[in-house]
Amino acid sequence: DIQMTQSPSSLSASVGDRVTITCRASQDIANYLAWYQQKPGKVPNLLIYAASSLQSGVPSRFSGSGSGTDFTLTITSLQPEDVATYYCQRYNGAPITFGQGTRLEIK
Amino acid sequence: EVQLVESGGGLVQPGRSLRLSCTTSGFTFGDYAMTWVRQAPGKGLEWVGFIRNKPYGGTAEYAASVKGRFTISRDDSKSIAYLQMNSLKTEDTAVYYCTRRAVYLDYWGQGTLVTVSS
Numbered sequence: 287d288i289q290m291t292q293s294p295s296s297l298s299a300s301v302g303d304r305v306t307i308t309c310r311a312s313q314d315i316a317n318y319l320a321w322y323q324q325k326p327g328k329v330p331n332l333l334i335y336a337a338s339s340l341q342s343g344v345p346s347r348f349s350g351s352g353s354g355t356d357f358t359l360t361i362t363s364l365q366p367e368d369v370a371t372y373y374c375q376r377y378n379g380a381p382i383t384f385g386q387g388t389r390l391e392i393k
Numbered sequence: 394e395v396q397l398v399e400s401g402g403g404l405v406q407p408g409r410s411l412r413l414s415c416t417t418s419g420f421t422f423g424d425y426a427m428t429w430v431r432q433a434p435g436k437g438l439e440w441v442g443f444i445r446n447k448p449y450g451g452t453a454e455y456a457a458s459v460k461g462r463f464t465i466s467r468d469d470s471k472s473i474a475y476l477q478m479n480s481l482k483t484e485d486t487a488v489y490y491c492t493r494r495a496v497y498l499d500y501w502g503q504g505t506l507v508t509v510s511s
């Protein structure tokens with residue numbers, strides 16, 4: 287199975303900072319990658335699909351990039367409401383796999 | 394408005410069975426595959442499986458951890474997806490989410506908690 291590895295596992299940043307989370311696939315997955323945000327106690331929410339397409343209603347400070355095996359989720363100006371755990375997910379066939387998650391906190 | 398509502402969770406003993414339902418509205422159910430994802434307490438997201446829609450055969454795929462024990466089905470006339478869970482183990486304890494699509498998951502239900510314990 288294709289493994290998805292996120293880094294870092296957790297990070298702390300200040301409001302207004304640029305934040306980057308990376309996701310690496312163990313094999314080439316083209317652009318079949320999505321990113322989700324899960325706020326504490328809430329349901330996961332789709333942010334990005336096809337590696338770089340912004341889901342409707344998601345703030346433009348979120349962006350995704352990458353293809354093949356290396357992907358990035360960027361938040362250009364961190365806001366207090368962005369405190370959450372972020373997951374990447376590959377979907378180029380079953381079994382679908384998620385990264386282990388990156389917990390983002392505010393300093 | 395797209396809505397997915399899971400039901401059927403609860404406390405069950407190891408080895409027993411449980412069936413979850415995902416009642417949907419706000420979209421043409423038959424046009425979409427449906428996926429189940431679970432999250433153990435304090436842990437990350439785990440894909441359980443999905444069922445294709447009828448034009449794509451209506452067949453299902455499963456994670457290795459549940460294959461042979463869990464069965465996903467759908468009733469397009471009622472816009473409901475099901476997750477039949479047999480031979481439950483303590484490690485199946487989780488919140489189970491119903492989601493739309495079998496690729497990126499664009500809509501999620503609120504989840505239903507399944508606790509497997511004696």
